[in-house]
Amino acid sequence: MFEILKMYSKLFAKPSKDFGLAKYVFPSENVGLYLHIPFCKHFCDFCPYHKIKYDAVLARDYVNLIKKELSLHEIKLFDSLYIGGGTPSDDLDLLAGIFEFLRERVSREIALEVHPLDATLQKLKRIKDLGVNYISLGLQSFNDEVLIHFGRDHSARDNYLALKNALDLDFDFVDVDVVFDPLRFSDKVAHADLENVMRLSPQQISVYPMMRFSYTKFKGTRNRSRREFKVFDTLDEIADKNGYRRDTLWTYVRKDLKKRYTSVAREFYLGLGLSASTFTGYVFATNTFSLARYRENLERRKLPIGSLFHLSAFQGALYYSFWSLYTGQLDFNSLIRYFPKSRKKLRLLLESLRFRGYLTKRNELYLLTHKGRKKLHQLEEWLTYAYIDPLWRQLRSEGTQNLI
Numbered sequence: 001m002f003e004i005l006k007m008y009s010k011l012f013a014k015p016s017k018d019f020g021l022a023k024y025v026f027p028s029e030n031v032g033l034y035l036h037i038p039f040c041k042h043f044c045d046f047c048p049y050h051k052i053k054y055d056a057v058l059a060r061d062y063v064n065l066i067k068k069e070l071s072l073h074e075i076k077l078f079d080s081l082y083i084g085g086g087t088p089s090d091d092l093d094l095l096a097g098i099f100e101f102l103r104e105r106v107s108r109e110i111a112l113e114v115h116p117l118d119a120t121l122q123k124l125k126r127i128k129d130l131g132v133n134y135i136s137l138g139l140q141s142f143n144d145e146v147l148i149h150f151g152r153d154h155s156a157r158d159n160y161l162a163l164k165n166a167l168d169l170d171f172d173f174v175d176v177d178v179v180f181d182p183l184r185f186s187d188k189v190a191h192a193d194l195e196n197v198m199r200l201s202p203q204q205i206s207v208y209p210m211m212r213f214s215y216t217k218f219k220g221t222r223n224r225s226r227r228e229f230k231v232f233d234t235l236d237e238i239a240d241k242n243g244y245r246r247d248t249l250w251t252y253v254r255k256d257l258k259k260r261y262t263s264v265a266r267e268f269y270l271g272l273g274l275s276a277s278t279f280t281g282y283v284f285a286t287n288t289f290s291l292a293r294y295r296e297n298l299e300r301r302k303l304p305i306g307s308l309f310h311l312s313a314f315q316g317a318l319y320y321s322f323w324s325l326y327t328g329q330l331d332f333n334s335l336i337r338y339f340p341k342s343r344k345k346l347r348l349l350l351e352s353l354r355f356r357g358y359l360t361k362r363n364e365l366y367l368l369t370h371k372g373r374k375k376l377h378q379l380e381e382w383l384t385y386a387y388i389d390p391l392w393r394q395l396r397s398e399g400t401q402n403l404i
Helices: 001-012 056-071 092-105 121-129 144-150 156-168 186-199 227-240 291-299 313-326 332-338 340-355 371-401
Strands: 031-037 078-084 110-115 132-139 171-182 204-209 243-248 251-252 269-272 277-279 283-287 304-308 329-331 359-362 365-368
Touching: 001 340, 031 092, 056 092, 056 269, 056 371, 078 092, 092 121, 092 269, 110 121, 121 156, 132 144, 132 156, 156 171, 171 186, 186 204, 186 304, 204 227, 227 243, 227 371, 269 283, 277 371, 313 329, 313 332, 313 340, 329 332, 332 340, 340 365, 365 371
Parallel strands: 031 078, 031 269, 078 110, 110 132, 132 171, 171 204
Antiparallel strands: 204 251, 243 251, 269 277, 277 283, 283 304, 329 365, 359 365
16 A cells, blocks of 8 residues: 555646646546535634635626536536535525536436535425435534534534434435544544434445644644544444444445445546546646636636646556545456556556555455555545645635635
């Protein structure tokens, strides 16, 4: 697994200055769509994602900008749509405007991040009527002290009502986000949060160690991976007793289900909106964080790119492999179908990882071991601090210079 670390250190080393890309070319018809809606009425202390203070006029304009951006891409049909933010569940008129031209372009799930205060029966019913069948509730914790620590604007009671409402409306899939901070709270707080959520039996619970981005309240501190491993080992036991299994690196799904909610573990995806990212296999691009530049580019019929990396076949295969292993397994046949020229190098790497105990193998399927999961956990956090944090910090600084 250290080999992947070393290779990743070169993966995003040299961003391209050439944004003159005519179009994105995808190697598969199975392309996911991610849409970022940046508007928030309340900013949480721990959230690293790009956000803008909610303004109704800007929100209406944003719908038209998304439509213009989509028109620049040849690909028009997607196998899934994931909408994040920001707080995308706040303005349902904005969502309705977007679904007018996106809903019929998606063949499978339409997923939406939902704030607990937006999870009233009335709003959830309208969200479902718009076509959303997967939702992710950002509850974060059932402990009021933890919610205050994160700077959230809702209570544990609000969370309980939100989850009950979502389950009562019988969405196809309900995910619950839980975040823990072992530097501030005992491990038992995370254990209790998982047990409290599992009592209501949603389809999935996503449990994340809080990432301490350099531009948030928690800057200057770092995660402690070994402490987090201990938390997850106990969470695994709690999940097993309650009819759940570890499905991806940081999610638990009910044992009777084979589907999942994940906006990150996609093979290939197109990102629309401010700060949204695109992965084609040979390009990794992130849209600008500046609303002014985003609008200006679209008016000139140019892709609103803020950062772009051209990847070699092997680099693209590494990125693809990372997110496949995030789900616990990597299909080698799929890997070489998309990156055939790297077959020998990839086989050597994966067999080396298997020899060291990070992977096992079943036919052409490489499976992550418990040892491998711990190493991938470290790799995920290393990537966050080595690349994602500085990239987003730079793009964020550009985006806040002129919001309008």
